[in-house]
Amino acid sequence: MRTALILLFLLAVASIPGSLIPQERVDPSAVFLWKQEHPKLTPAFERLGMFSVFSSVWFSAIYLLLMLSLLGCIIPRLRVYARAVRQRPPKAPRQLSRLAAYDTWPTDEPPEVVADRARELLSSQRRRIETFGPPTTPADGAGSAEIVVSAEKGYLREAGNLLFHVAVVVVLVGVAVTGLFGFKGSAAVITGQGFSNTLVQYDDFTPGTRFDESELAPFSFTVEDFDVRWERDGAGRGTPLTFSADLAVSDEPGATPYDYDLRVNHPLEVGGASVYLVGHGYAPRVTVRDGAGNVASSGSTVFLPQDGSFVSFGVIKAPYASPTQLGFEGYFFPTAALCDGQPCSTFPDADNPVLSLIAYRGDLGLDQGRPQSVYVLDKSRMQRFETPGGNPRALLLSPGETIQLGDGAGSITFDGYDRWVQLQINRAPGKVVPLVGVLAAIVGLLGSLFVRPRRTWVRIRRADGRTVVEVAALDRVSGGDPAVHVAEVGAALRPAAPPAPRQHTPPEESP
Amino acid sequence: MTETLAGLSNNAVYAATVVYALAMLAHVAEWAMARALPADVATAGSRSALVSAGRTTASLDADSSAADSSAADSSARPGGVGTAAAGQGASPAEVERSDKFGRIGLSLTVLGLLLHAVGVVTRGVAAGRVPWGSMYEFSITSTLAVALAYVFLVRRYKIRWLGLLVTGFLVIVLGLAVIVLYRPVAPLVPALHSYWLAIHVSAAAIAGGALTVGALASALYLVRSSMEAKALAQPEKPRTGFLWRAPAAVDIDRLSYRVHAFAFPLWTFAVLAGAIWAEYAWGRYWGWDPKEVWAFITWVVYAAYLHARATAGWQGRAAAYVALFGYATFIFNFVGINLFGSGLHAYSGM
Ligand code: HEM
Secondary structure, three states, X not given: OHHHHHHHHHHHHHHHHHHHOOOOOOOHHHHHHHHHHOOOOHHHHHHHOHHHHHHOHHHHHHHHHHHHHHHHHHHHHHHHHHHHHHOOOOOOOOOHHHOOEEEEEEEOOOHHHHHHHHHHHHHHOOOEEEEEOOOOOOOOOOOOXXXXXXXXXXXXXXXXXXXXXXXXXXHHHHHHHHXXXXXXXXXXXXXXXXXXXXXXXXXXXXXXXXXXXXXXXXXXXXXXXXXXXXXXXXXXXXXXXXXXXXEEEEOOOOOOOEEEEEEOOEOEEEOOEEEEEEEEEEEEEEEEEEOOOOEEEEEEOOOEEOOOOOOEEEEEEEOOOOOOEEEEEEEEEOEEEEEOOEEEEOOOOOOEOEEEEEXXXXXXXXXXXXXXXXXXXXXXOEEEOEOOOOOEOEEEEOOOOEEEOOOOOEEEEEEEEEEEEEEEEEEOOOOHHHHHHHHHHHHHHHHHHHOOOEEEEEEEEEEOOEEEEEEEEEEOOOOOOHHHHHHHHHHHHOOOOOOOOOOOOOHHHOO | OHHHHHHHHHHHHHHHHHHHHHHHHHHHHHHHHOOOOEOOHHHHHHOOHHHHHHHHHHHHOOOOOOHHHHHHHHHHOOOOHHHHHHHOOOOHHHHHHHHHHHHHHHHXXXXXXXXXXXXXHHHHHHHOXXXXXXXXXXXXXXXXXXXXXXXXXXXXXXXXXXXXXXXXXXXXXXXXXXXXXXXXXXXXXXXXXXXXXXXXHXXXXXXXXXXXXXXXXXXXXXXXXXXXXXXXXXXXXXXXXXXHHOOOHHHHXXXXXXXXXXXXXXXXXXXXXXXXXXXXXXXXXXXXXXXXXXXXXXXXXXXXXXXXXXXXXXOOXXXXXXXXXXXXXXXXXXXXXXXXXXXXXXXXXX
16 A cells, blocks of 8 residues: 555656656657757656656556556455455444444333334444344343444445556556557648548558558548638637538548548547547648749648748759759748738738748759658758849749749749648547546545445443443544434434433543 | 626626635634634534544544554543633633624625626626636636635535635635736637537536645644644643634544545546547547646546555645645646646647
8 A cells, every 4th residue: 555655656756757848759849849959968868768758668667566556456455355245244342432433321211122223223224234142131130231233334435446446457458458459640631632541641650569551441531621710800819710621531442422521629430540630731832833944843732830820831842843953941921921020920811821932953852762851951952042142032922923033943933822631540449448447437436435434333231220322433434424423323212202412422521 | 798798707706806805804804813712612622633633543544443443542532632622711702703704704705706606607608608718717717616615615514714715715816817817708729619628627627626625624734733733742831813713633634535535536537538538639538748747647646645544654644745735736737837838738828
C-alpha cells in the first residue's frame, strides 16, 4: 500500500516534464524550436527521453512497477475477499462501552423480546445477522448469560475496491494493446482532389508494431468542397465558426459513392478506420511559364498557415522549366494589408488574397536521389532574382495577375486559390476496452467510496434483576457517523412508552 | 437582445461579487466578535476534539481495527480538551452577537448566489450555448458550483464555519474573472461544437467546486488540529476565538473526506468524458497534451489522497497536505496551462 502510494506520486511527478517540455508526439515543430533555443541542454534531454517522456524507459518503468504492485495486491486480496464474504458477523468485543458509538439503557422486557426486535430491525436494514448466546433464557439471576445480536453490512465496499483496481489494470493494458494493431496517418487533400487509402497517399504514417500494410481497407474519397466561416465582427472577430468538408466516399473501388459531411466532432467511419478533420489552409493556384513560353508547372500548391490570421508559407517548384529550373518561396496573405510597414493579413478569410514570392532559378536539387520535402526549397544551387539594387525581388501578385521574371526566364501567374483540408486517419481496434475499463473503474470507485462497512452489536444481559441493553457500532472506514446509527438503533429498540432522550454521548459523560 | 442579456449578465456578476464581499465582511465581523469567546460547548464538549480524535483514528484502520484496539486508545480520554472547555461558558449575548454576523454572512452569500446564478444563466442565454466557452465563463460557472456546494453543505452539515474562507475565495476568483479574464460573449470555435462540451466541462466544474470546498476544509483542518495539539501540550491556556468555536478537527476532517469522496469519481468521469470527446474531435482519446497531463496528475494525486486515508500513518495531517497539493495541481492546470501553455486546449480566449 505504501509502495503504491509512493509509485502514484512518482507517476505524477514523472509526467510533469511532459507538460513543460515540448513533446515529439504532440508538437514536433515545437520540439525543433526548443532544441534550437537550448543547444546546451538538448543532448542531455535527448538522452533522458525528455522529448518523449511518456514512452521513455523511466516513465514506463514507473507504470510497470505500479502495475506489478497493483497485481501483486489484487490477487491476494481477491482470495481474502472470497473468504470474507462467506464469513458471519463477528462476536462482540468484551467492552462495548469503549467504542466511540455506544448507548445503553435498562429495561424490564425479557431479553429475547429485545433480541427479536433487534434482529428484525437490523435485518430490515439489510445487514447480515448472527446471534450469539443461549438459545433459551436461563433462569432469572443466572447473571452471566447474555444474548448478542451481531450485524454487519458493507461487503460491497471491498468488491468495489477490487473492481476499481482490476479496471485500472484493464485500462493500462487496453491502452497499450490498442496502439499495437492500428495505425495513425495524416494527409493534406486539396478541394476537388481525392484520397485513396494506400500508403503512398499519406504524408505521414505511423503503424502499430503489429499492423500489417495489407490490412489497409481499400476505401477512397474525394473532397468536393470545403466550407469555412469566420466571425466577421464583434469581440470574436476572426474566430472560426464552422468548418465542413463535403466528401464523396466509396467503400471500395467501383462502389457507388455516398456523401459525407465531415466536420470537427463528426468523424467519418469507413473501412474500420476513422477520418478526422483536423485542419485546413489555402492552396494558391499558380501557372509558371518558362523562357520558351511553355507551361512548366500549374495547379494548386498547399501553403501552411503560420498563425490565426492564416498567413501561409509555401514553395512552388517548376522542374520542367527551361532553360533553367525555377523555384518560388513565399507567403500567401488572405486579407493582405500593411501592418507597421510589414505585409500582413488582417483577417483569416480570403477577402484580399495576395501572393508574395521570391523567385529563384538554377538547380532544384531534385535529381540528387535524396527525398525532398515539398515545403522546403533547396537553394544551395539556385540563384535569386534581385532588384537592380541587389535586394531580393518580391513578386506581389493579386489573382489573375502575371509577372515576368525577366532575363527570358519566364513568368508566373496567380490564377486564384483553393482550400485544402488536413485529415487524420486512424485505426485503433479495441479502443472500447479502455472505455469499458474506465466505466468499470467509476462503478467500482462509487462502491469503494460510498459503501461503509459497519458492525453493530446489541448485547442484552440480565443484571440486578433487570435487563440491560447495550448498543455499539464500529465503522471500519472513515467518513461515516456510527453515533447517529447507534442513536437510531437505540431509539427503535427502547420500549415505546416514555420516549427516551436521544443519547449518543461517550460514556464519560454518562457514567 | 443578446446585447441586453450580456449586459444583464455582467451586471449580475458584478453585483454578486459585491454581495459576496459584503458577506465576507460579515464573516470577518463574526470572527472578530468571537475573539474573546471560549470554545463552544457544543463542539468542544460532547464529541470533543482530542477525545474523539484518538478514537476515530482507531476505527479508521481498515482491518486491524478490531474493537479491542480502539479500546486501547481511549487512554486519551480523561482531561481532554472537551472537559476543560465545557466548564467555561460564554455570555449568551456575546455569543449571539457573533452568531448574528454569521447569519448575516450566510444570508448575503445566498443573495450573492442568486445574483451569481442569474449572471451565469443569462450569459449562457446570450451566447446561445452553455456558459463555459472561455476562461471567464468557466470561472464564473465553476465558482457558482463552489457557492452552490457551500450553501448545500451548510444546510446539510452545518458548515457555516467555512463561510469566511468560501466567501473570500469567491470574491478573489470572481474579482479576477471580472477584471482580468473578462471577454465579451463570443461564438465557440468549431472544436467546441459538441454536446460533450456540456458533459465534460460541467462535470469538471462541479468536481472543481467540490474540490475547492474540500481544499478549504483541509486547510482549516490543519489549523484546527495544530491548535488542538498545542492545547493538549498547554492545557491551562485559554481556548478562545472563532476557530475554537468551529467543529473539532476530526469533524472537519470527516467533512473534507466526504467532499473529496464525492469529487473524485466525478473528476474521473470528467476526464473520461474529455477522453471520449477528444476521440471524436481530434482522433485520439489521449495525447498527453499539457491539459491532459495535468488532469492526469490531479487525478493521480487525489487517488493518492484516498490511499493515504486508508494507510495507517498517513491519515490526518499528511492526507490533508496531499489534498492541498492535489488542489494546487488542479488550479495550476486551470491557470497555468490556460495562460502560458499551448496545445490543443488553447481556447481560453486569452
Ligand atoms: C492509479 C490508481 C491506483 C493504483 C495504481 C492503485 C494501486 C494500489 C495497490 C498496488 C494497492 C495494494 C497495495 C497493498 O495492499 O500492498 C492498493 C490498495 C488499495 N487501494 Fe488503490 N490504487 C489506485 C487507486 C485507488 C483509488 C482511487 C482508491 C480509492 C478508493 C484506492 C483504494 C485502495 C484501497 C482502499 C486499497 C486497499 C488498502 C488495503 O487493503 O490495505 N486505490 N491500490
